Amino acid sequence: MRFPLLLTTLLSALTSARILTSTDPLGQPAAHVHKAANFVRAEYHMLEFHDQPVKENTYYIAYVVRFETAARGMIVFQWKTYDEKFVVDDDIPARLVFQSNNDVKTDPSNADKGIKAWEEKITLGKTYRFGIIVNTSQKHGYFQMYVDGHDVTGRIKGNYLPGGTKGAASPKVGFYGAEEGVQDSYVYDVVLGTRMKDIQEVAGIPGGW
Secondary structure (H helix, E strand, C coil): CECCCCCCCCCCCCCCEEEEEEECCCCCEEEEEEECCCCCEEEEECCCCCCCCCCCCEEEEEEEEEECCCCCCCEEEEEEECCCCCCCCCCCCEEEEEEECCEEEECCCCCCCCCCCEEEECCCCCEEEEEEEEECCCCCCEEEEEECCEECCCCEECCCCCCCCCCCEEEEEEEECCCCCCEEEEEEEEEEECCHHHCHHHHCCCCCC
């Protein structure tokens, strides 16, 4: 399932939180994600209504993005869960979040405080290719992430669909939180599939799978 320049829906009638088809500062076509400090989110939900996540499946996500600004606590990708029995302890089993003005971490969690899976200095204005894999097995689930074609986390075991209820999770890209300063990024491509080969080209992951 491919979403080229997918983020075209205006998420707010106001002009301080929006996602729209645009171009980046170099003139390349991209979805411009913009959020002002007093807005909580400007994000896109995948698989919320159609092809909802189910247990015992593997989801592959490619996400090509350029961050123009960053703020502490800004979440730029999340695999969010909604099962009411688990929401208190495990609302976001996996997330990619800026921890300071220029650091990004993933924080996958299995109904606990989570663990830091990856940390790297991010260059603002540079394009990054993320490949994200989430397996929803109730006993053998895992999270894995690639950055610019390199496996940076390995498989991190955990239950990423707690409760196993169909549709009780949704991958999201954009901005969430970090209510300080204006946030901007440009998304060039998003692909979601159920096989590695669905995302390899976009995520820059070498062949051989």
